Amino acid sequence: MKRFFCVLFACMLVLGVAMAAYGYQNGASTSLYWSDGHMYTEKELSSLAESREWTELPQGVSGLALDLNSADVTICQGEAFHISADYQRGSAPETTVENGVLYLRDEASSRVGFDFSLGHSRRENSLTIELPEGALKALDIRLGAGDLSLEGVHLEALAVEMDMGSAALKDVSGESLSVQCNLGDFTLEGGEFDTAELTMSLGSLAFSGAVRTAMRAQSDMGDVDLSGALAGEIEVNANLGTVRIDSQLPRSAYALDLASNLGSLTVDGERIGTDSIGPSLQQEDGENSLHVRADMGDILVQFAAEE
Secondary structure, eight states: HHHHHHHHHHHHHHHHHHHHHHHHHSSSSSOEEEEETTTEHHHHHHTOOEEEEOOOOOOOOOOOEEEEEEEEEEEEESSSEEEEEEESSOOOEEEEEEETTTEEOOOEEESSSSOOBOOOOOOOEEEEEEOTTTTTTEEEEEEEOOOOOESSSEEEEEEEEEEEOOOEEEEOOOEEEEEEESOOOEEEEEEEEEEEEEEEEEEEEEEEEEEEEEEEEEEEESEEEEEEEEEEEEEEEEESSSEEEEEEEGGGGGGEEEHHHHSSSEEEEEEOOTTSSOEEEEEESSEEEEEEEEEEEEEEEEEEEEO
């Protein structure tokens, strides 16, 4: 039995040395990639990296739709229309124009097998878009894996759908905002929308801006932080997480319906229902409405001072 384990140990040692040598020869990594129906080592895949550019917005196009499997996306305001794609994994996006919308779509590239590395090795795809002021009316982003950065863009309609990754928006405004994040955080800093619908599965939600007509925020697991000029009908439903609301409007401007099933309720620094389970607060008068429900988590609401 002792001899058997010695032989087994020797075989494992030889295999480990072979894997280390193989990894060193292939850029200090034995990662395997599947792309275009073939298996590649990381070194082989480097030779297949693709870069593409688009410098003109097709005539008659008023919308842009991204349908990407894996990429980090950066969108900002620029003097001229420009899109650059740098793909290290899989094929760079292809473009089509359908009903006045420019579509960018890529192909899936999945990583399979074992991952053994002697050093840092990371291959990412990136897409950078510069948009002149008023170039587009609508932007629709669907991202499988990757992060999104969006800054200084003004649109009529903005839709964001992400499977895995975080989104950070700054100084972005429009008539409507629709967000759905399955795994990752969503942050908006600055901006103004008529309506906003925010749906989070697993991740935190932070919105600091203005809403004129209506906002609906739904969170399955994660904290919800809303601040700014929150006008119209504001509805927040959180299953597991803390809800924090800091409104620039006074308390008298709202009809209130606040309740936590398992957690505390604090309004303007005052603890509501300190001796009760499931505290709630209702207020009927107000030209705006604030409806908040938390199944398991605290609710903290702060209003602006009365004039």
